Structure formats: structure tokens, C-alpha cells
Amino acid sequence: MGLHPIHTSKSYHDKDELGPEGNEFTSREEVFDYDFYKKLASDPKVLAIGECGLDYYRLEPETAAKQKESFIAQIELALELGKPLMLHIRNAYGEALEILRARPGARGDVHFFAGTWDEAREFLDLGFTLSFTGVITFARDYDEIIRNTPLDMILSETDCPYVAPAPFRGKRNEPSYVSEVVKKIAEIKNLDFEICRTALLQNALSFANIH
Template sequence: MEMKYFDAHCHVNFVAYKEDREEVILRARDAGVGMNVVGTQKDTSADALALAEKYEHVYATIGLHPIHTSKSYHDVKELGEGGKEFTSRGEVFDASIYEALGESPRVIAIGECGLDYYRVEESTKDVQIQAFVEHIELANKLGKPLMLHIRNAYEDALEVLKAHAKVKGDVHFFAGDWETAKKFLDFGFTLSFTGVLTFTHDYDEVVRNAPLDMLISETDAPYVTPAPHRGKRNEPSYVAEVVRAIARIRGEDEEKVRGQVIENVKRVFLSGGNLPRA
């Protein structure tokens, strides 16, 4: 497959795709879209790897999402379009389980890991931080990049990274301002953006000012569906709309942006022998 686009962060391993998962994955393939399927717990991480081993254009990221480090409630307001309310059962990060998964060459990153302070009890912040450190240590050991999830916690996350990280990676669904963005860029992390670029101008300054070789496209499917597909469940084949939005915001040629984003993905995630098999 000639990879024209890459969805660096999606969840086609989730139950939202139970009825038509293969159709969604093959639709992306037919559109020239590679994808990184991201786990959020041990079961969804194992599912992500299983998909990566089945399809040539699919890769996996394995880890424990910060909101799953303790039992907690999450509603649609927090999760956004495409989300359904749920209560996390909570999971203790077991490095041995994730290391066994992460040794596969089809696993291209560790995560999504980080800190999420959106609706967190003060007492659980230390639990999140400890799990984050353990993810970083695993990434250091395996020599694989980090896929970061950070919400309302950019300064704390950066402090943890500077203290522990030997590897770099990507800040998934970056939602900070330009001053915050510069700190992560200076530390060597790329920033990825979703379909929100198609219906809000909140992140235009960051997209315009960041070096093009530090930007990556993602959908975060099934969430945050881009225009003109709003109201539908999101899917990886829609990532082309994100690339078009980046080009529009920057005032640059779409083909130039598309090609550079693919090069960025290869540099950050696919430089360890994980290039498409066909």
C-alpha cells in the first residue's frame, strides 16, 4: 500500500466499531491511510496489537490511559462527540504485561500515557504520575517513542518528562497555547492535531507557528469527527481532512503538507523497521 496519509492516533479497537471494524480498516487502506491503533488498558492494548498483526497498514501503541489508573466517572461533556459515559474500573500498571506486548515490532509507541487532571481527585494525581513514570521507563527500556495524553496538566507532565524520559514522542491531541507548545517542541516532541481544526480556530496559532516538520495528523476516532462529516462516527479515513486543515491554516500547499506529515510519522514512529510491508 502506498501510504498517502497516516492517522497517528485512533481507537478502532473500541466497541464503537464492533459491527463494522474490518470495513472501517479496509476503507482506510483503500484510501491510502495507515493508522496507529492506541490501547488504553491491557485488554484494548492487546486488541490493538492483534489488529496490527493482521493488517499491513495498521500499527499499535500499548499503554494505560491516565483516567484508567483509578476508578472514576466520565461523561459525554468530558469525552466529547462520539463518547459515551462510563465508569473506569481502574487498573494498576503492570509493566511485565505491557513489556511483553511492546516487544512486538508492530508496536510503534508506548501510551497513551500521561496526566489528565480534567476531573481528577487530588488524591489520585500521585497515582497518575507514578503510572506515567513507569510508562516512560518502559519506553526507555524498549527504545520506543511515547504517545502522550495530557489534559489540564502540561506543566506537570513536562516536569516528569524532563526528569525521566530518554526517548521522545508525540503529544496527542495537543490543546495548549503557543507558549506551552514551544516547551514541548523545544524538548523534541511533535504535536498531533485532530478534526477539531476543521470547526474551531482555538489552535490556529500553534499550527501556524510550529515547524511543519513537528506536526502530525490524527483522528482520535471515534471521537471529534471533522467537517464535513460532523454528526457521524469518526474513522481513520477522515484524517485527510485534518491534513487539509493544517495546510489551510498555514497557507501552504496541501500536497507539501501531506508529504511532510508522512515524513514526520516515519521519523517519529516508523524508523525502527516498522515500515509498511507492502
């Protein structure tokens, strides 16, 4: 649980941004209340802090500062509680890396990774896993990153209801479609599906500290 960067100020999100599966909305403006979130996040059922991070897709001048402040507070909360971060970073990998580098010990996953190999390598060096969505089933931009990333540093996800994988493009995405993402990771890394599936499942359990 956490405060998503787009909710730190009032911001409008339309289908251009969300894709055909998303409904347009205006986010509420919320301030990250550390003590309130700490109380909630202390519950053992809370596995991670997030999605939190930076989203500069539609950057308004005063929003970056608010996003950064709330992101840093959530990194501190994750460190205090010993829980991983689930990062949502859009068009802001450089700044997010700078913030994380200054806070050693923070760990977690970069959800919906959509950066370059250089950025990927920097997150991996900090010990963050990268997670990939259905995008990898219809765009070839991430093949090299997936090939270069050690299998134990990859997570699979859907980000449903957005970005349904092939062959379900144009439909509402569903959690069960994650199997298409796993299949594609196995194909790109030239691995047996079952070996890849078992490894990715183990990665998800390790991320959430479930043994």
C-alpha cells in the same frame, strides 16, 4: 500500547467530557505492571508506549498520584525499549513537562494537543511532536500554534470516534476523515496540500520508526 491515565483509577466519563460521539463509561482501576507491559511492548509490532500521561479533567484527590506513578513507569519503559511515547495530557501540561524534563532522552508525540503556544514550545524544545485533530477544522484556537510549529514537528490524527471534523460534525468520526485535518493544516500553513500530505505522512513514519 500502554495504560491510559483515566484507567489508573475507577473514574466516570460522560457525554459532557466525551462529546456527542462518545458513550458514557466507568473506567476500570488498573495498576501498571512493568514486567507484564515490557513483555508485550517488546514485540516489534508495538510502535509506541501510550496513550499514557496525565488527565486532570476530573481530578479526584488520590488519582493524580496514581496517574503520575504510572506515567513515570511508562516513560522508563519507553526509554528502556527505545520506543516513542504517545502522550495523552489533559489539563496537566505543566506537570507533564516537569516530569519529562527530569527524564532526558524521552521522545514521542503529544496526542490531541490542546495547550497554549508557550506549552507547545516547551514540548517542541524537548523534541516532542504535536498532533492535531478535527478540532482545528472548526475552532481557530490552534491556528497560531500550527503556523509557529515547524512542519516536521506536526502529526495529524482523528481521535475517532470523537471530535469529527467539519464537514462531518455530529457524526461518528472515522480514520479516513484525517484528510480534513491535513487539508486544514495545509491551509493554515499556506502550503500546497500534496506537499503537506507527504510531509505529514513522513512524520508519522518517522515517529513509528518505519523506513
